[in-house]
Amino acid sequence: MALLxxxxxxxxxxxxxxxxxxxxxDEIFPPELSDPFxxxxxxxxxxxxxxxxxxRDYVETQRDKDIGAYSVxxxxxxxxxxxxxxxxxxxxxxLHFSPIGFAEFHSASAFARMTRFSRAxxxxxxxxxxxxxxxxxxxxxxxxxYEFIKQDRVFDWAHKSSKTENWIIISLRHALDDVEHTRxxxxxxxxxxxxxxxxxxxxxxxxxxxxxxxxGDHTFATMLQSIQTDEARHAQIGTPLIQIxxxxxxxxxAQQLVDVGFWRIWKQFSALSGISMDYxxxxxxxxxxxxxxxxxxxxxxxxxxxxxxxxxxPWYWDYFLHDIETFHHCQQIxxxxxxxxxxxxxxxxxxxxxxxxxxxxxxxxxxxxxxCWDVVADNIREGRFERTVPVVPPLICNMCGLxxxxxxxxxxxxxxxxxxxxxxHLDHEGRRYHFCSEPCKWVFELEPARYQGHRSxxxxxxxxxxxxxxxxxxxxxxxSFEERGVCxxxxxxxxxxxxxxxxxAE
Amino acid sequence: xxxxxxxxxxxxxxxxxxxxxxxxxxxxxEDNEGREVLTEAHASYLRIKVADECFVRFETVGxxxxxxxxxxDIESNMxxxxxxxxxxxxxxxxxxx
Ligand SMILES: [Fe+2]
Ligand SMILES: [Fe+2]
Numbered sequence: 001m002a003l004l005x006x007x008x009x010x011x012x013x014x015x016x017x018x019x020x021x022x023x024x025x026d027e028i029f030p031p032e033l034s035d036p037f038x039x040x041x042x043x044x045x046x047x048x049x050x051x052x053x054x055x056r057d058y059v060e061t062q063r064d065k066d067i068g069a070y071s072v073x074x075x076x077x078x079x080x081x082x083x084x085x086x087x088x089x090x091x092x093x094x095l096h097f098s099p100i101g102f103a104e105f106h107s108a109s110a111f112a113r114m115t116r117f118s119r120a121x122x123x124x125x126x127x128x129x130x131x132x133x134x135x136x137x138x139x140x141x142x143x144x145x146y147e148f149i150k151q152d153r154v155f156d157w158a159h160k161s162s163k164t165e166n167w168i169i170i171s172l173r174h175a176l177d178d179v180e181h182t183r184x185x186x187x188x189x190x191x192x193x194x195x196x197x198x199x200x201x202x203x204x205x206x207x208x209x210x211x212x213x214x215x216g217d218h219t220f221a222t223m224l225q226s227i228q229t230d231e232a233r234h235a236q237i238g239t240p241l242i243q244i245x246x247x248x249x250x251x252x253x254a255q256q257l258v259d260v261g262f263w264r265i266w267k268q269f270s271a272l273s274g275i276s277m278d279y280x281x282x283x284x285x286x287x288x289x290x291x292x293x294x295x296x297x298x299x300x301x302x303x304x305x306x307x308x309x310x311x312x313x314p315w316y317w318d319y320f321l322h323d324i325e326t327f328h329h330c331q332q333i334x335x336x337x338x339x340x341x342x343x344x345x346x347x348x349x350x351x352x353x354x355x356x357x358x359x360x361x362x363x364x365x366x367x368x369x370x371x372c373w374d375v376v377a378d379n380i381r382e383g384r385f386e387r388t389v390p391v392v393p394p395l396i397c398n399m400c401g402l403x404x405x406x407x408x409x410x411x412x413x414x415x416x417x418x419x420x421x422x423x424x425h426l427d428h429e430g431r432r433y434h435f436c437s438e439p440c441k442w443v444f445e446l447e448p449a450r451y452q453g454h455r456s457x458x459x460x461x462x463x464x465x466x467x468x469x470x471x472x473x474x475x476x477x478x479x480s481f482e483e484r485g486v487c488x489x490x491x492x493x494x495x496x497x498x499x500x501x502x503x504x505a506e
Numbered sequence: 507x508x509x510x511x512x513x514x515x516x517x518x519x520x521x522x523x524x525x526x527x528x529x530x531x532x533x534x535x536e537d538n539e540g541r542e543v544l545t546e547a548h549a550s551y552l553r554i555k556v557a558d559e560c561f562v563r564f565e566t567v568g569x570x571x572x573x574x575x576x577x578x579d580i581e582s583n584m585x586x587x588x589x590x591x592x593x594x595x596x597x598x599x600x601x602x603x
Contacts, residue, residue, distance in 0.1 A: 007595040052593045053577075061578030068582065206520065206551055206585050213523075213550035221550050225522045228585035239590060287549050301588050304515070308590070308603040 006054045016121045017045060033184050034117045039248045047120035047244060051236045058129055062136065062230075069226040073144065073219045081217060082148055087347055087488035089215060092280035094154045094344035095272065096204070096220075097145035099172050102162035104227075105138025110180035110188055114237070117185040120244075123237055127189070130234035137227050144223055153482070157343045164478030167341060167457035171401025174454055175264045186241060190254060191261030194238025199262070199302035200269040201231045203293055208276055210287035242309050251310070258306065259314040260446065263439045266320065267327075267400035274328025275335060278358065279349035289361040294324045316439045323437070325362055329369045330405035336487075337376065337390055343479060345488035348373065377494045385491070395423060396456040398433040399440035428452060515602035516544065516555035517589025519562065519580075525571070526583040527552045533566035537597070555588065556600075563597040 020028055029035070035044070053061075082090070111134055114127035145158035161169050179191040205228035212221035245254040274290045288296070299321070306313055314320065332349075339346040350358075350373045358365040379387040395404040404423050424435040428448050435441040444451050457477075460466045466476045474484055487493075518534065521527035531554055535543050538556050546553035554560070568575035580598060592599045 005595060050591050050593070057576070057578055061576075061581055064578060065582050202586050209585075210549040210551065225550065225585045226582075229522075229581055229583070232584060232586050233581060236591060297586075301586075304588075304602075305590070 006052070006057065010052055010054065014049075014121050014125055015045075016124070017041065017119070029117060029119055031184075033113070034119055035186055036184050037186065037245065037248070037250050037253060039244065039250070041119050043244055043248055044118070044120040044123075047122040047240045049122045049126050049236070050239055051126070051233050053126075053129055053233065058132075062132070065226050065229060066136070066140070069140065069223050072222040073147075076219050077147070081219070082151055085217075086282060087345065088280055088282045088349065089217065090152065090154075091344055091347050091488050092276050093145075093148070093220065094152075094157070095276055095280060096208075097141060097148075097155060098157035098161045098343065099169065099272070100204075101138055101141035101145060101158045103172065103176055104134050104141065106134075106162070106176070107180060107192070108132075108134035108138065110134075110192060111234070114185045114189050118189070120240075123185075123189070123241070126234060126237045130193075130237065133230035133234055136230065140223060140227065144219070154344045157483075160478065161343070165457075165460075166343065166477040166479065167396070167401070170457055172268055174401050175268050178450075179261050179264055186245075187257050189237050190241055190245070190257040192238075193235050194242060195258045195261030196265045197231050197235035198238060198305060199298045200265050200273075201228060201235075202297040202301070203269055203273045203290075204276070205231065207288070207293040207297060208273065208281075211277065211281045211285050214285040214287060215282065239305075239309065242311065246310050255311050256446070258311060259316075260443050262314055263316065263320075263443060264400070266323070267402060267436075267440070270323065270327045271331045271335075271402060275332050278328065278361070279332050279354075280347065283351075283354055283357055286357070290328060291324050291361060299324075314439075316442075319438065327405075327436075329358075329362070329365065331402060333369065333372050334394060334403040334405065337388060338394065339485040339487060340389070340474070341477065341479075342485040343483050344485055346485050347488035348376070348493045350377075351493060380491045380494050393458055393461065395434055396458045397436035397440050398454070398456055398459075399435055399444050399451065401456055402436060404434060404436045515558050515589075517558065517600040517602050518543075518554040518556050518560040518587060519584050519598075519600065520586040520588070521552045521554065522583045522585060523547070523550050523552055524583065526567075526579065529567050529570040529575075530554065530562055530580065530583075532570045534560060534562050537561050537563050537566050551585065553588070558602050560589075560600040561597055565596065 019025075025041075031038070082093075085093075108131050111127045111130035115124050115131055118124050118127065142158055145155045148155040162173070179196060180188055183191070205224045209221040209224040209228075212218075212224065242254050242258075245251065270290075273293070277286065277288070277290045277293060303313060335342060336346045336348050350370075355366060355370060355373075359370075376388050379385070396402070397404050424438055424441045426433045426435070426441055426444065428444075429452065431452070433441075433444060433452075435444065455463065455465070457466070460476075461473065466473055474480075519530060521530055531543070531545060531552065534554055534556065538560060541556055544555040546555070562580065564575045564577065564580070567580070577593060577598070587600055589600045589602050592601065
């Protein structure tokens with residue numbers, strides 16, 4: 001008997017809503033988990049998957065994807081790529097694998113909740129495959145990182161990081177918990193599938209794959225794109241959801257979910273992809289700058305989708321365009337100078353040639369961020385290594401968990417230049433909260449009850465949660481002495497990477 | 507600097523560079539006759555862009571490659587796309603809205 005084609009049975013098989021006889025509908029689908037917007041089940045049943053897949057096809061395709069990615073890995077394993085990789089590329093791989101692997105694995109639980117609680121049968125279908133996708137992303141990245149452990153213990157953190165209270169992990173977890181894990185199925189899907197996966201994942205998983213291909217790391221390049229082929233499919237859950245929300249008079253709510261989700265995830269990717277693309281990728285392999293990739297994937301490709309769906313660009317769009325050019329440069333300075341608080345070996349990436357590139361991509365870089373690096377370089381040149389590490393702890397944003405920094409071009413004029421650490425703060429119920437930016441403050445003000453209990457790493461130092469003394473601080477963050485970051489180039493970068501220390505001394 | 511308005515309404519797949527990407531491009535040129543097909547090659551991926559609407563038929567891609575091509579073969583090599591997607595029994599359609 002010939003098998004029916006998928007389109008001949010799909011609509012019938014998808015129709016899995018029925019009227020419950022033994023329990024009330026609300027007990028199966030509590031509004032706070034399923035739909036706080038009060039949209040009728042008939043409306044949810046209009047959810048039409050833009051990307052239709054059946055289980056048989058899914059399994060076959062995923063198997064082929066895995067065969068492709070794993071066979072590239074085993075074919076290239078003999079080439080010993082990692083051993084020969086520069087501290088640049090090692091830092092980049094550590095920065096990618098350590099926070100992302102488990103975060104993706106956790107995403108499976110967000111998709112599983114969409115599968116369980118959505119009232120739209122079509123959405124439940126897509127989210128089922130999304131759950132399996134995210135398990136794959138956790139597993140493949142854990143497995144690929146595992147290979148490096150025997151050469152570099154930093155990769156222990158691919159598994160370990162998500163269970164620690166390291167400040168970067170606190171920042172990431174707070175953002176992902178907010179967007180993926182602590183809202184009803186519809187809100188979480190609009191934030192995760194639309195605001196996050198239809199835009200920022202492209203940056204790290206396709207943009208960075210271009211750099212990886214140029215660097216000859218075909219294993220990493222193939223893995224990244226293979227993961228993103230799943231994202232491109234399950235991210236489509238967001239599109240019909242937004243349409244149904246708008247058609248049922250919930251445009252404002254959908255807009256707010258997009259605006260909050262987009263901002264929260266942007267901050268994470270600004271640091272992750274920004275530092276990877278503009279600093280850790282060796283100069284000769286850089287395909288584009290973060291700013292250029294952001295314009296390609298987010299401003300153009302995603303910005304058009306927002307408007308085509310009938311939403312508006314987020315209210316902070318102009319500020320966001322400015323942030324694309326500034327925020328990650330500040331974070332890169334912070335990551336380097338507070339290097340012991342990271343588990344990998346941060347690098348400066350400001351050799352003369354790299355500075356020229358940064359100045360070309362971000363005119364004015366030398367006059368702003370470059371001045372900070374001049375001070376760091378002078379201290380190293382004079383052997384004052386202790387002065388390359390600030391004595392005071394940074395101010396941490398109570399929303400994004402990243403450093404509150406000066407932003408070139410914003411704020412008060414000093415010496416003819418604008419460079420001013422602007423701390424947006426808010427007094428709420430007897431406590432002062434600090435924010436790095438107007439949008440981070442705005443997110444807090446929308447739902448103070450949701451956010452006010454969260455304590456940044458600095459809050460935890462001040463309230464005694466973190467044991468006193470430097471070791472107490474690092475132990476709290478899960479970092480033994482060996483797991484505290486040191487300069488990946490052992491300070492040689494000040495003379496340019498091509499000059500070994502012995503030659504420089506002559 | 508580009509803004510969301512300048513990008514126009516170019517839609518189409520972003521393909522992982524390689525044999526399938528080249529075949530998809532050829533198929534799109536054939537299946538979208540009379541419409542301009544633009545490309546943008548990057549180190550690891552190829553952007554294929556057609557104004558307003560772009561269709562890629564599995565059979566046409568299969569003809570180019572000389573073997574059967576399924577939705578899964580396209581998906582495995584398509585990490586992203588511009589516009590909105592609609593899977594159809596015989597191909598994938600990308601639309602501007
Ligand atoms: Fe994922
Ligand atoms: Fe912030």
